[in-house]
Amino acid sequence: MLTRRSLLGAAGVGAAGLAAGRASSGLTERADHRPPDVAFHGEHQAGIVTPAQDRLAFGAFDLTLGSAAELRDLLRAWSAAAERMTRGKPAGDPGSNPLAPPADTGEALDLSAARLTVTIGLGPGVFAKDLGLAHRRPAALRELGPLPGDALEPRRSGGDLCVQACADDPQVAFHAMRNLTRIARGGATLRWAQLGFGRTSAITSGQDVPRNLMGFRDGTNNLHGDDAPAMRSHVWVGGDEPQAWLHGGSYLVARRIRMLIESWDRASLDDQEQTIGRRKLDDTLLPHRGPEDAHVRLADPKANGGAALLRRGYSYTDGIDPASGQLDAGLFFISFQRDPEQFAAVQRRLGTSDALNEYIRHTGSAVFAVPPGAREGGFVGEGLFA
């Protein structure tokens, strides 16, 4: 078969002609316009204030290892593999030993990094287990406890560790989560996982605001990751935290929120707008932010003692709910905050009074402390073992 390369060769084109041929085929452009990789190392972990990528693969893990040293080794191995994958490299050498399973599963070998970020978190269980780390637990890291309106399923909730892999290519995000799961074998097993598509938040002031599965723009009034004072006030754990290993870190709250799409789709446009408190098409706020039970009126930081969140969620769809035969789809809500109580304060109000409750069910929940970023040569969570 004649390929583009052999065709050019047969025509006797020189190096310049070949380059021009590539340019016209779009190859050069694609290489040039590839977005830069997002650095794994830094003051904070990537994947928090990074402009939200399009896709998510999230995994929560139960620890099976039995010592702090083993946890340290796992976090070191995860960081090393994550750092490689965020540069578009395989997690490990996939071809080094024909007699062993490859050290990378291979499905991302020909793909670019697609702005992959890997964000690692530690759940309350890390400090409750017999690992000798109980005295390192930050006081704010505890299970969220029952919140009004919860319909949580244990198989979609909790976890001792988490991996949030975000990328503009779903296969790249999945590959990262899968390979970290493989690397964890023997020390941690996957408890639940969630794929997400269609980011529902704008993270930086320049990023366009997408629509969620209810058809409303989500993230219009989000905190902005490039607003450093707001991040210091609401997102990064500060120097007042006695557990110094978490300084510069954050807390991740994940909530799997199923939307009762069929009911929503039968609600009138006016009902939908009164429920959210914004106009659907042009996104403007209703007068007074809508009726007293409107979502944005209740979620307004001013109505919640100033509690603000960096929302970084994704839409999800998981086929059909066998019980009802209806679509199982909704919002995989993720927020970052300097204290999970910020989320709980807002959710207590929403869970009690939000008009949206008629159309949603919170089916999963988890909370994780997200250590600061790793320095070059270091690993995420290193300070915990100092």
Ligand code: HEM
């Ligand atoms: C499926 C569930 C949810 C849907 C469909 C939804 C949708 C929306 C929409 C459309 C907006 C308006 C645009 C914006 O400012 O971003 C909004 C705002 C907001 N939501 Fe939600 N949301 C959901 C769940 C939650 C939850 C669980 C929380 C936190 C506990 C939350 C907190 C907020 C906050 C803080 C705002 C901004 C309010 C403001 O400052 O104006 N949302 N949400």
